[in-house]
Structures are given as C-alpha cells and as structure tokens.
Amino acid sequence: QHRATEIKVQMELARAAIGTAAAALDRGGDPGRARLGVLRARTRAGGLARLVAREAIQMHGAIGYADESDISLYARKAMVEAGRFAPEFRLRDHFMRLRTAAADLDTAKAS
Incomplete structure (x- = not known):
C-alpha cells in the first residue's frame, strides 16, 4: 500500500507540474x-515513469521480468523514454541553474 501511495503522490506532483507548465506556455510572457x-x-514525469516501472516489477515479482x-x-x-532526451540529473542541474538565474x-528587478 505504501508503494502505491507514493506513486499516487508523485503522480499528482507531476500532474501539477505539467499543468503549471502548460498554463505558463499558454499565457506567454517570460520564456525563461x-x-x-x-x-x-x-x-x-521522467522520474515518475521510472518509479512506476520499478515498483510495478517489484510488486509483481518475477513475472514482472518475464517477456510474456x-x-x-x-x-x-519507460526506461528508454526517460533517458531519451537527457538524463534526469542533467535536467535537475539545468533546472536549478535556471531557477537561480530567475531568482537573481x-x-x-526589486532593487
């Protein structure tokens, strides 16, 4: 149950992040x-995909590894798609640099 709950929490966080990003794109404004x-x-979303894949295999045991x-x-x-664009650690590093630049x-502007 705890694993399913963690997946649900992460799914809601991903959904909120996607909605916020879509709203920012719709509004236009600051591209940064x-x-x-x-x-x-x-x-x-990438982290969620990997989490769900790992937990699904864990919850289903050996059958999760079977090709059938x-x-x-x-x-x-999920593993292929998650790594398709950029590794998650690079995305996080890039995100933190952009976030710091936006805060600066x-x-x-405030001063």
Missing part, C-alpha cells in the same frame, strides 16, 4: 519562466 516550468514537468508480461514491456519502454533576476 515557461522553460523552467517545462523542465520541472519533464523531470517529474506486459509489465516488462512497459518497464523497458527577480532580486535585481
């Missing part, structure tokens, strides 16, 4: 902030 939102959403099981297919696809810009 929109990019920051997209990076946050991408990082959350759809679980193994989805797990492999806000500070400069």
Whole structure:
C-alpha cells in the first residue's frame, strides 16, 4: 500500500507540474519562466515513469521480468523514454541553474 501511495503522490506532483507548465506556455510572457516550468514537468514525469516501472516489477515479482508480461514491456519502454532526451540529473542541474538565474533576476528587478 505504501508503494502505491507514493506513486499516487508523485503522480499528482507531476500532474501539477505539467499543468503549471502548460498554463505558463499558454499565457506567454517570460520564456525563461515557461522553460523552467517545462523542465520541472519533464523531470517529474521522467522520474515518475521510472518509479512506476520499478515498483510495478517489484510488486509483481518475477513475472514482472518475464517477456510474456506486459509489465516488462512497459518497464523497458519507460526506461528508454526517460533517458531519451537527457538524463534526469542533467535536467535537475539545468533546472536549478535556471531557477537561480530567475531568482537573481527577480532580486535585481526589486532593487
């Protein structure tokens, strides 16, 4: 139950990040902030895909590894897709740099 709860929490966080990014893109405005939102959403979604894949295999035991099981297919696809664009640690580093730059810009505007 705890694993399913953790997946649900992470799913809601990813959904919120995706919604925020979509709203920022719809509004237009500061492209840096929109990019920051997209990076946050991408990082959350990629992490969620890997979490779900790992937990599905763990919850289903050895059958999760069998080629006859759809679980193994989805797990492999999740791992491939998650690494397709950039490793998560690079996305997180890039996100933190952009976030720091945005905070510095806000500070400069305020003074």
